[in-house]
Amino acid sequence: MSYSTLQKWGWSNFFFQQLSFEEISQEKTVDSIFRITAIHRNRIEAIGACGESSIICPAEFQPVSQYLAVGDWVMAELTNEHHRLSRILEPKNRIRRISNGLPQVIAANLDYLWIITSANDEFKVKRLERYLALAYEFDITPVIILTKTDVCENLDDYLEQLNHLNIDNIHPLSVNTPHTLNALSAYMGEGVSIAVLGSSGVGKSTLINAFFHTELPTREIREDDARGKHTTTHRELFFCDNGVAIIDTPGMRELQLFDPEQGIERTFHSVVELSQQCRYANCSHAAEPGCAIQTAIADGSISQAHFENYCKLLKEEESQKRRTIGAHAVKEHYRQYFKKIHSGNKDQW
Ligand SMILES: Nc1nc2c(ncn2[C@@H]2O[C@H](COP(=O)(O)OP(=O)(O)OP(=O)(O)O)[C@@H](O)[C@H]2O)c(=O)[nH]1
Ligand SMILES: [Mg+2]
Ligand SMILES: [Zn+2]
Known part of the structure; x- marks a missing residue:
């Protein structure tokens, strides 16, 4: 051989x-x-x-x-x-999260992260931002796939919300209108590896079956409302005829980021940039004069929800760091972090 x-x-x-x-x-x-x-x-x-x-x-x-x-x-x-x-062997990349307080490796050596969401009540921009931060944290190209467009009446609303995420690869589709899957051909190629992530029931396994002609188990249609039941129970990688490695995963109930700093910065790029323009270096972006973030929220250039999710993820990261490196070190870490952000020198972050 x-x-x-x-x-x-x-x-x-x-x-x-x-x-x-x-x-x-x-x-x-x-x-x-x-x-x-x-x-x-x-x-x-x-x-x-x-x-x-x-x-x-x-x-x-x-x-x-x-x-x-x-x-x-x-x-x-x-x-x-x-x-x-x-x-x-040392991996090109490895996506990890915290699960039950412990690090868990989800998948390794990926080219794309297909983030699946469905055009119904499951859809939450905040959840998508979290997945995006995961992709950026590990330097993997994110692709957002909006499934079940055949049973949704307000597709434009979903697309508009997705546009605010500022990512290049967004694909609305439905397995019931097969031509909508053609756009995914852009990611095919021998040796390419893709992990498919998203909540339970969004249609990950169904999409893989439809696109790659596999026979993974999927949820029965009549069980569509069954909550908390995972049809896919473990992560599995398999190779398709066209040479693509695809990893199906069980739906995630919560995605706790592993070391989200870099991912947060890229997902919330506009917030980070604005915070560099606040008058005071230690601006808390609440009610200080000259706060560029509050101004941007007021004139509609960023949404309040987007800013709040940024704060939430930062806070989560902080408490995670506190658990691992201690309160004093965390304080110093953030002092340096905000100093760097404000001086516009982000290269080291
Ligand atoms: N109408 C419609 N239903 C879909 C579509 N894609 C998937 N479904 C249905 O959604 C349900 C869930 O699909 P699965 O593929 O099992 O979902 P999953 O994301 O793999 O779920 P877990 O394995 O539990 O994480 C099934 O009943 C599918 O038939 C679609 O494009 N349109
Ligand atoms: Mg599945
Ligand atoms: Zn501010």
């Missing part, structure tokens, strides 16, 4: 360069390289040059979900007819 066999699973020079000279010179090395497709309690499913394989995880890599995610590239040795995980 050769390394080019791995390319259709997303292998690239970035990973090849991590191999030692000795590893490259050994012919069997290529057969010990795998991409993770599913993670179970102490075993992972993966695909390599010789096909699919089950890999056993030694204790030092437990609990697996804190170290590894679908999409990761690993090396495994063949011992007693079993593959045993021996090394994790």
Whole structure:
């Protein structure tokens, strides 16, 4: 087998360069390289040059979900007819969140994050801003997909709200009007990896089935109102005929960001820019004279809700940091942060 066999699973020079000279010179090395497709309690499913394989995880890599995610590239040795995980290759990126107070890796080595929302009561701009911050935090291109447009009467309202998010890739569609899915072809290509995220019931698995002709389980139509039930129960990566790796995920009840600073800055770019124009460096943007944010809210150039969500995410980040680095360090951190924002020197953030 050769390394080019791995390319259709997303292998690239970035990973090849991590191999030692000795590893490259050994012919069997290529057969010990795998991409993770599913993670179970102490075993992972993966695909390599010789096909699919089950890999056993030694204790030092437990609990697996804190170290590894679908999409990761690993090396495994063949011992007693079993593959045993021996090394994790450094990922291009890895999306993480906090779940039950612990870090959790959601997926690794992605090119796009498809953020799915549906044109009904589920739709919340605030939730989308959170997902966008997640994409930006890990430097992955976000794509917003608005599903179920066939059963909505006020599509323009949804589109207008989406326009305010200032992102390039927004696709309204419905699996019941198949031509609306054509726009997604723009993201196809061999070796491209996409994770599909969004609340339960927005139609993630249905969309994947319709577009990639897969047969993932989806919610029965008559169960459409069932709340809190997840049809997809674990994250799974699979490869489509056109060479795209797609990761279906269970709906998220809440998305707590891992280290959202950079993501917040990009999602709320306009708020950050405005705050640099406030008269006082320590402006709290409440009622101070010369507050550029209050002026912008008053003249309608940004919405009150957008600003409030920015404050909320910042606050959340602050309490998260406090838990990990202590109150004093947090205070100092934010002192420096706002000083930098105000001096317009954001490069280091
Ligand atoms: N009318 C209409 N219904 C849709 C559309 N897409 C999905 N649905 C329905 O929405 C319901 C939920 O779809 P799923 O694909 O199971 O949702 P999911 O996001 O994968 O949900 P979880 O796996 O629980 O996270 C199903 O009954 C689908 O038939 C659409 O474009 N139009
Ligand atoms: Mg699903
Ligand atoms: Zn201000």
